[in-house]
Amino acid sequence: MADIAIRNVVKRYGDTQVIHGISIDIAAGELIVIVGPSGCGKSTLLRMVAGLEVITEGEISIGGRVVNRLEPKDRNIAMVFQNYALYPHMSVFDNMAYGLKIAGRPKGEINERVQKAARMLELSELLDRRPRQLSGGQRQRVAMGRAIVRNPAVFLFDEPLSNLDAKLRVQMRLEIKQLQRSLATTSLYVTHDQVEAMTLADRLVVMNQGVAEQIDTPLEIYERPASTFVASFIGSPSMNFLPGEVDGDGTSIALAQGPRLRAMGQALGQHGGRSITLGVRPEHLAMVPEGEEDFHLQVGVVETLGADILVHGKLVEAGAAARQAKGEGGSGIIAARLPGSARVLEGERLPLKVASGLLHLFDPESGKRLVEV
Amino acid sequence: MVENRPWLTVLQHFVLLCGVALVLFPLWIAFVASTHEGRALVAGVIPLLPGDQMVENYRTILTAGMQGAGGASVGTMLLNSLIMALSIAVGKIAISLLSAFAVVYFRFPFRMLCFWIIFSTLMLPVEVRILPTFEVVANLGMLNSYAGLSIPLIASATATFLFRQFFLTVPDELAEAARMDGAGPFRFFKDILVPLSRTNIAAIFVIMFIYGWNQYLWPLLVTTDESFYTIVMGIQRMVTVADSYPRWHHAMATAVMALLPPTLVVLIMQRLFVKGLVETEK
Amino acid sequence: MHKKVTFGGFAFPLVLLLPQLAITFVFFLWPAAQALYQSVLRQDAFGLRTTFVGLDNFARLLNDPSYLASFKVTLVFSTSVTLTGLAVALLLACMADRVIKGSGAYKTLLIIPYAVAPAVAGVLWYFLFNPSIGILAYLVRGLGYNWNHQISGTDAMILVVIASVWKQISYNFLFFLAGLQAIPKSLIEAAAIDGAGPWKRFTSIIFPLLSPTTFFLLVVNVVYAFFETFGVIHATTSGGPGQATTILVYKVFTDGFVALNLGSSAAQSVILMLIVVLLTAVQFRYIERRVQY
Numbered sequence: 001m002a003d004i005a006i007r008n009v010v011k012r013y014g015d016t017q018v019i020h021g022i023s024i025d026i027a028a029g030e031l032i033v034i035v036g037p038s039g040c041g042k043s044t045l046l047r048m049v050a051g052l053e054v055i056t057e058g059e060i061s062i063g064g065r066v067v068n069r070l071e072p073k074d075r076n077i078a079m080v081f082q083n084y085a086l087y088p089h090m091s092v093f094d095n096m097a098y099g100l101k102i103a104g105r106p107k108g109e110i111n112e113r114v115q116k117a118a119r120m121l122e123l124s125e126l127l128d129r130r131p132r133q134l135s136g137g138q139r140q141r142v143a144m145g146r147a148i149v150r151n152p153a154v155f156l157f158d159e160p161l162s163n164l165d166a167k168l169r170v171q172m173r174l175e176i177k178q179l180q181r182s183l184a185t186t187s188l189y190v191t192h193d194q195v196e197a198m199t200l201a202d203r204l205v206v207m208n209q210g211v212a213e214q215i216d217t218p219l220e221i222y223e224r225p226a227s228t229f230v231a232s233f234i235g236s237p238s239m240n241f242l243p244g245e246v247d248g249d250g251t252s253i254a255l256a257q258g259p260r261l262r263a264m265g266q267a268l269g270q271h272g273g274r275s276i277t278l279g280v281r282p283e284h285l286a287m288v289p290e291g292e293e294d295f296h297l298q299v300g301v302v303e304t305l306g307a308d309i310l311v312h313g314k315l316v317e318a319g320a321a322a323r324q325a326k327g328e329g330g331s332g333i334i335a336a337r338l339p340g341s342a343r344v345l346e347g348e349r350l351p352l353k354v355a356s357g358l359l360h361l362f363d364p365e366s367g368k369r370l371v372e373v
Numbered sequence: 374m375v376e377n378r379p380w381l382t383v384l385q386h387f388v389l390l391c392g393v394a395l396v397l398f399p400l401w402i403a404f405v406a407s408t409h410e411g412r413a414l415v416a417g418v419i420p421l422l423p424g425d426q427m428v429e430n431y432r433t434i435l436t437a438g439m440q441g442a443g444g445a446s447v448g449t450m451l452l453n454s455l456i457m458a459l460s461i462a463v464g465k466i467a468i469s470l471l472s473a474f475a476v477v478y479f480r481f482p483f484r485m486l487c488f489w490i491i492f493s494t495l496m497l498p499v500e501v502r503i504l505p506t507f508e509v510v511a512n513l514g515m516l517n518s519y520a521g522l523s524i525p526l527i528a529s530a531t532a533t534f535l536f537r538q539f540f541l542t543v544p545d546e547l548a549e550a551a552r553m554d555g556a557g558p559f560r561f562f563k564d565i566l567v568p569l570s571r572t573n574i575a576a577i578f579v580i581m582f583i584y585g586w587n588q589y590l591w592p593l594l595v596t597t598d599e600s601f602y603t604i605v606m607g608i609q610r611m612v613t614v615a616d617s618y619p620r621w622h623h624a625m626a627t628a629v630m631a632l633l634p635p636t637l638v639v640l641i642m643q644r645l646f647v648k649g650l651v652e653t654e655k
Numbered sequence: 656m657h658k659k660v661t662f663g664g665f666a667f668p669l670v671l672l673l674p675q676l677a678i679t680f681v682f683f684l685w686p687a688a689q690a691l692y693q694s695v696l697r698q699d700a701f702g703l704r705t706t707f708v709g710l711d712n713f714a715r716l717l718n719d720p721s722y723l724a725s726f727k728v729t730l731v732f733s734t735s736v737t738l739t740g741l742a743v744a745l746l747l748a749c750m751a752d753r754v755i756k757g758s759g760a761y762k763t764l765l766i767i768p769y770a771v772a773p774a775v776a777g778v779l780w781y782f783l784f785n786p787s788i789g790i791l792a793y794l795v796r797g798l799g800y801n802w803n804h805q806i807s808g809t810d811a812m813i814l815v816v817i818a819s820v821w822k823q824i825s826y827n828f829l830f831f832l833a834g835l836q837a838i839p840k841s842l843i844e845a846a847a848i849d850g851a852g853p854w855k856r857f858t859s860i861i862f863p864l865l866s867p868t869t870f871f872l873l874v875v876n877v878v879y880a881f882f883e884t885f886g887v888i889h890a891t892t893s894g895g896p897g898q899a900t901t902i903l904v905y906k907v908f909t910d911g912f913v914a915l916n917l918g919s920s921a922a923q924s925v926i927l928m929l930i931v932v933l934l935t936a937v938q939f940r941y942i943e944r945r946v947q948y
Contacts, residue, residue: 050553606774
């Protein structure tokens with residue numbers, strides 16, 4: 001168990017900078033998930049911690065020791081790779097034991113540690129097999145086992161579940177979480193899957209284009225996304241964004257598409273008169289009786305999920321015909337997540353209301369969240 | 374097959390059988406000739422079915438060689454060919470594995486230069502630099518030696534190229550995992566890379582064994598001492614003699630002995646060899 | 656062609672490369688340089704004095720009727736070997752690709768000649784065509800042609816072409832077969848549904864798609880005919896009768912080792928090297944192009 005400190009880390013390949021100064025403090029035993037779209041630099045960051053990439057600028061320390069110049073093997077870490085990187089010509093036992101053998105541990109100790117890890121991962125029966133003879137889930141376990149036997153201070157996971165099918169992914173996700181809890185080993189976990197990120201993380205790092213947009217607990221990130229990027233990346237389907245303007249007194253918002261929203265339970269006086277991007281999560285829209293609505297949705301497509309339905313359509317002013325969005329007013333296309341029992345027909349006009357207190361306001365230029373009062 | 378046309382299938386088998394006949398006919402006749410008495414091959418047309426002198430003929434050439442064609446027995450020549458072919462195959466695989474490893478897994482100055490130097494050998498087959506290469510070997514005192522027979526033929530861009538191609542397909546993560554496990558470059562090479570290359574090594578072994586065994590011009594140049602003659606070059610002397618004396622039965626027995634070992638290697642390791650051959654050139 | 660992961664160090668990779676570089680330098684680059692150097696020198700008849708003669712060796716060669724004749728022989732020989740070899744192998748490969756029953760056995764039998772040394776292949780056919788006892792010579796005589804490759808230059812040429820083609824059939828066959836098997840079956844099926852018969856399918860789909868393989872084999876076979884057939888010729892016709900089968904490589908050998916004409920032999924080596932460089936360049940361009948697919 002060790003804490004990790006990442007300080008102003010920068011990565012450049014020649015002239016292209018891919019990481020623009022990231023700082024994260026990770027407490028001992030914490031499970032940190034780095035999430036972001038492909039190419040955001042999350043794997044690069046992980047590989048710098050692992051020692052597989054040179055750190056251009058900044059400093060990484062593990063357990064209080066600066067590791068910038070240390071070889072991976074000297075950093076007291078273990079890594080689980082996306083394609084598992086099991087040695088195909090070695091048995092499961094040898095795969096797990098290889099690192100210990102190189103380190104020159106005595107045979108008895110190696111055997112004991114591998115057996116113990118195998119028991120923990122239910123691999124005891126498979127120790128003589130080759131990776132080729134294992135299922136995807138079993139290979140995944142062997143990769144974990146190889147990390148565990150070394151009893152490292154830090155686990156690094158590089159999209160470890162992305163090669164598994166959906167069902168297995170859910171199961172392994174749970175196993176990884178339980179394992180990490182019981183071993184209490186500091187872990188850094190990279191994924192592009194937001195569900196994986198939300199469910200696993202003690203804290204999340206949302207990355208975009210080489211920058212950490214937000215570092216916080218999953219719930220905090222969901223409830224108070226720091227930018228439109230974070231807001232759209234976390235949550236499914238994505239948050240709806242609508243351009244608009246806050247009234248002078250801050251009691252309501254005029255949307256570019258026409259409708260006017262009353263800001264219930266949120267004081268916006270501070271932002272009176274300013275242009276904003278309004279964010280509303282699809283699950284925070286509710287169907288209401290005619291007359292109570294904030295706006296209508298001209299229903300385009302309805303997707304049935306069972307427990308819920310997703311309604312996609314165009315926002316229109318209550319009572320008025322759909323009118324062209326003005327200027328930069330955006331498309332006005334939004335989605336709403338409604339209970340599965342709701343009966344919605346395509347082409348219908350649906351009266352919708354925003355749940356109170358759940359409006360998100362962003363600066364239209366920078367995309368940054370505007371501070372609530 | 375897309376459609377069912379019986380006459381087309383018949384035609385295909387017919388063409389293929391003709392092809393097989395074309396391939397096997399010379400081999401069969403050589404075998405038949407090697408089982409008859411010398412006299413049977415002098416008068417008129419040679420027989421099409423094996424005779425009864427097989428054991429006798431083969432024993433003679435294996436132990437005593439052919440009368441009038443130099444003293445070396447076919448047994449000695451076979452041994453020389455075997456030593457030469459094995460040295461070339463093993464030597465090529467060893468140095469090619471090492472250099473392919475260096476070129477693929479290291480970044481160092483002059484890497485591309487080294488790469489191109491090795492590849493220049495593709496453009497310099499022994500046939501085009503006969504005399505100067507002969508002089509080098511002569512100056513090094515390597516005439517009439519196994520070293521002279523094999524070492525100059527060991528540098529091989531083909532094998533290096535194949536190993537390089539294969540190493541490039543080995544997932545990067547394996548090297549990274551080995552690094553995390555604390556394996557240095559040599560350890561990684563020995564424990565991971567070489568074991569992973571087993572199939573490729575076997576395939577290249579077959580190709581290079583045949584290449585070595587079938588060398589003709591080179592042994593012709595560097596051996597004057599008949600105890601170093603290889604079988605493939607030795608056969609030429611026999612043919613020259615066979616035309617003047619009735620010794621075709623011995624010449625053909627030698628030919629059969631010369632083609633049997635590489636043929637067996639190819640047939641036994643057929644699948645590996647075909648895979649390796651077709652991939653080398655891709 | 657780059658690995659993401661590499662090891663550091665300078666000395667270690669050089670040590671790894673050393674054996675191959677050393678052999679390449681001593682037995683390839685140095686002799687090649689020697690050939691270049693000697694090609695501009697001439698020794699007197701007793702090998703006592705060597706003088707610099709510039710490009711005179713080359714000029715003499717290009718004015719030497721026997722060298723030009725050898726060039727012509729090489730062209731006839733390599734064209735015949737390449738075209739015949741490719742045609743026969745393509746035919747067999749097409750047939751083997753379609754056959755389901757017994758294709759393994761055919762393949763096994765057809766690859767045997769690959770293992771046979773060119774010199775041995777030459778000897779086998781030399782025996783079959785032997786004017787006095789060869790069975791094929793006998794059959795040809797039965798057809799009214801008096802075969803004798805020891806007298807007729809044409810006969811000798813046909814003999815070495817047959818032996819060289821026979822030896823190379825396996826190689827061509829294997830590559831054509833691999834090429835054919837790489838053509839998606841759905842394409843052939845689509846053409847069949849469009850109403851194309853077997854011959855139409857071959858000319859309009861299979862052969863065009865096979866062109867990379869064909870081109871590759873074309874180059875390989877030319878190289879083979881130029882250089883590797885030395886054994887076929889030396890073991891059988893010895894370049895004769897007259898100079899009817901003296902290809903360029905054979906001439907380098909006889910001029911250098913038999914006639915001991917070092918300058919001329921070196922100049923011939925240089926010309927051959929230029930030919931190989933040219934062929935290799937063509938081949939590389941082709942490989943490069945194919946990489947982009």
